[in-house]
Amino acid sequence: MQDTKPSIYSPRQTTIRASLIGLGGMALLALLIMLGSRMLAFFDPALTGYAIASLFAAFAVAFHYGTWLMRPSTRVMWRRSWQFFLSWPNFRRYFWVIPITFVRNLLFQSFIRQRSTLRWVMHQCLFWGVMLSFAVTFPLVFGWLHFEAIGTHTYQIFIFGFQVGQMNALGPVGFNTFHALDYFAVLVIIGCAIAYWRRWQDRSIRPVQRVLFDLLPLHLLMSISVTGLMLTVVDLWFDGAGHWPITLTHQFLVIMLLLYLPFGKLFHIIQRPASLGVELYYKIGSKQGMKNCARCGRPYGLELHVEDVKTALNGVGYNFWLPQSGHHWQDYCARCKRVIRAGAYAGLVGRAWVEPGGLQQTQYAQPTSPVSEMTDEAKQNGN
Amino acid sequence: MAKKFFMDPQRCIGCRACMAACQECDTHRGVSMIYIDTLDTEWSPQTSPTVCMHCVNPPCANVCPADAIKQDENGIVLQASVDRCIYCRNCLIACPFGVPKYQAKQALMIKCDQCYDRTSVGKKPWCATACPTKALDYGEYDEIIQQHPGSAVNQWQFGDQALETNVYVFAPKETRKFQVLQLFDYREQAGYAPNAGLAGGQQEIKGESDADVWAGWENRDWTGWSALQQEQEGK
Numbered sequence: 001m002q003d004t005k006p007s008i009y010s011p012r013q014t015t016i017r018a019s020l021i022g023l024g025g026m027a028l029l030a031l032l033i034m035l036g037s038r039m040l041a042f043f044d045p046a047l048t049g050y051a052i053a054s055l056f057a058a059f060a061v062a063f064h065y066g067t068w069l070m071r072p073s074t075r076v077m078w079r080r081s082w083q084f085f086l087s088w089p090n091f092r093r094y095f096w097v098i099p100i101t102f103v104r105n106l107l108f109q110s111f112i113r114q115r116s117t118l119r120w121v122m123h124q125c126l127f128w129g130v131m132l133s134f135a136v137t138f139p140l141v142f143g144w145l146h147f148e149a150i151g152t153h154t155y156q157i158f159i160f161g162f163q164v165g166q167m168n169a170l171g172p173v174g175f176n177t178f179h180a181l182d183y184f185a186v187l188v189i190i191g192c193a194i195a196y197w198r199r200w201q202d203r204s205i206r207p208v209q210r211v212l213f214d215l216l217p218l219h220l221l222m223s224i225s226v227t228g229l230m231l232t233v234v235d236l237w238f239d240g241a242g243h244w245p246i247t248l249t250h251q252f253l254v255i256m257l258l259l260y261l262p263f264g265k266l267f268h269i270i271q272r273p274a275s276l277g278v279e280l281y282y283k284i285g286s287k288q289g290m291k292n293c294a295r296c297g298r299p300y301g302l303e304l305h306v307e308d309v310k311t312a313l314n315g316v317g318y319n320f321w322l323p324q325s326g327h328h329w330q331d332y333c334a335r336c337k338r339v340i341r342a343g344a345y346a347g348l349v350g351r352a353w354v355e356p357g358g359l360q361q362t363q364y365a366q367p368t369s370p371v372s373e374m375t376d377e378a379k380q381n382g383n
Numbered sequence: 384m385a386k387k388f389f390m391d392p393q394r395c396i397g398c399r400a401c402m403a404a405c406q407e408c409d410t411h412r413g414v415s416m417i418y419i420d421t422l423d424t425e426w427s428p429q430t431s432p433t434v435c436m437h438c439v440n441p442p443c444a445n446v447c448p449a450d451a452i453k454q455d456e457n458g459i460v461l462q463a464s465v466d467r468c469i470y471c472r473n474c475l476i477a478c479p480f481g482v483p484k485y486q487a488k489q490a491l492m493i494k495c496d497q498c499y500d501r502t503s504v505g506k507k508p509w510c511a512t513a514c515p516t517k518a519l520d521y522g523e524y525d526e527i528i529q530q531h532p533g534s535a536v537n538q539w540q541f542g543d544q545a546l547e548t549n550v551y552v553f554a555p556k557e558t559r560k561f562q563v564l565q566l567f568d569y570r571e572q573a574g575y576a577p578n579a580g581l582a583g584g585q586q587e588i589k590g591e592s593d594a595d596v597w598a599g600w601e602n603r604d605w606t607g608w609s610a611l612q613q614e615q616e617g618k
């Protein structure tokens with residue numbers, strides 16, 4: 001894969017800046033772990049491996065997020081989103097845009113349903129399965145949530161080191177709490193199964209899928225869920241036989257997932273919330289006015305958007321200003337761009353009836369096709 | 384060497400077989416990603432096919448804030464990846480050839496990726512297979528240029544901006560570069576007004592013009608947001 005214009009800074013500057021952002025992310029997480037676990041008083045040493053992997057993942061995610069924001073076009077959109085979000089009049093008028101979009105597009109991804117219901121079910125299973133698992137496991141790993149055995153089956157619950165209650169592990173609440181991850185694992189397995197099935201039978205995705213980008217995340221999610229469930233199974237019914245190797249495998253896989261997060265497909269979890277900004281952008285932009293094509297006069301986009309894209313294009317080193325017409329190439333609608341180009345071509349090969357001088361005149365086509373195909377008769381007829 | 388895509392618009396007879404073929408494809412069922420445009424028919428009989436030109440340095444990918452548009456090893460500019468595209472539509476505005484389409488309901492940009500599914504197993508893209516006049520063709524560079532007396536050009540000039548594309552267009556011999564705006568300028572001088580033809584009773588082909596696409600734009604419910612809002616407000 002070739003990369004596109006990556007940054008507004010030089011490669012070296014980009015790396016330095018992104019590394020700083022990465023370190024910042026890592027330090028922030030470390031701080032939150034320290035504070036949340038009361039200086040590690042409620043930190044579970046058995047989960048140290050996960051915690052360290054999380055710190056590395058925090059570095060890499062922040063690093064990637066940083067380089068992403070240094071893309072000129074991302075920066076334009078990012079700035080605009082915040083500018084719109086933080087303006088008081090907009091806040092009053094468009095207050096509901098963000099929460100509603102959040103629920104519809106980020107939590108329930110209703111737009112995926114338009115692609116197909118199966119894809120939507122798949123993604124909902126993956127989304128809730130993984131998000132809810134994260135909601136349980138990260139607080140445990142960071143020591144924000146802590147269980148301490150005080151009897152054979154009774155546990156003391158601590159949140160951020162504050163004692164919030166007791167729980168009987170065999171009671172309905174306790175049982176379901178301790179097995180919550182199993183339920184989420186089942187969701188993820190269903191989601192992965194549908195994804196595998198789609199990838200297996202759908203002719204539209206099989207040829208374009210790539211192993212590292214499309215399949216690896218599925219393999220990881222699937223194997224993590226399966227090994228996680230196996231832990232419960234061996235503990236409940238097989239006296240913990242094989243518990244230790246399974247734990248190790250599970251831990252290894254989770255760490256791989258955490259480290260994969262910033263690089264591959266799963267980066268979309270972190271990056272997609274930007275679509276909230278896009279929603280606001282279009283809401284506000286459409287009130288500000290439409291841009292009419294400089295040639296045909298029809299609206300083809302938001303005025304604001306066209307200007308921003310021009311800025312972004314300049315940011316990545318293009319200059320589509322056309323002295324001949326006094327417009328930007330982007331001031332024309334998609335169809336006019338095609339038609340102008342086709343017109344230029346027709347003029348070039350002599351397929352146009354208007355001469356540069358402005359005279360109405362039939363021209364003979366200049367051959368770009370084999371000459372033999374054009375008979376003399378055809379030529380005489382002005383074909 | 385990788386095979387290349389060639390266009391010879393002069394051979395296009397406007398039959399739209401390519402569009403029909405394109406719509407058959409599994410990856411974008413029912414939507415054509417190739418365009419056949421009629422010029423103003425008072426001015427020229429030419430119809431013009433447009434596929435994605437697969438710019439060597441593609442503006443669409445460069446302005447994509449989500450980094451969703453990637454190029455493969457052969458320079459083919461792939462569609463926006465379905466999980467990254469945040470439907471900002473920058474690519475639609477930026478594309479110098481007017482290629483990407485936006486699927487509002489699915490919140491997705493789609494565009495020609497030269498039939499990745501077919502070319503990766505050695506077949507021609509659908510449109511090139513269906514084209515009866517070889518206005519669209521795909522194959523080894525050396526083989527194909529021998530079949531044409533003109534020269535295959537992949538350099539474009541828009542004002543000061545030069546672009547190189549992976550798709551070649553046949554032009555009269557000695558042409559090195561398409562000066563896209565040059566002729567446009569002449570036409571304006573000749574008193575050309577693009578809408579005059581329409582007023583004169585000519586019909587544009589339905590579904591092809593942007594007017595259909597943008598009709599009622601401001602009131603269009605892009606992601607179902609306003610419907611929900613109205614529901615909530617009890618309208």
Ligand code: HEM
Pocket residue numbers: 105106107109112115119123126127130131195214217218266268269270272273465466467
């Ligand atoms: C922030 C909210 C999220 C949004 C808006 C989102 C959006 C999307 C979209 C649009 C796709 C493409 C689906 C398709 O068209 O077929 C996708 C794919 C995918 N998403 Fe998400 N996603 C989100 C969070 C997550 C989370 C938390 C996970 C869990 C790890 C996840 C895992 C996946 C996977 C594995 C795929 C690929 C499915 C396949 O193999 O076809 N996503 N996501």
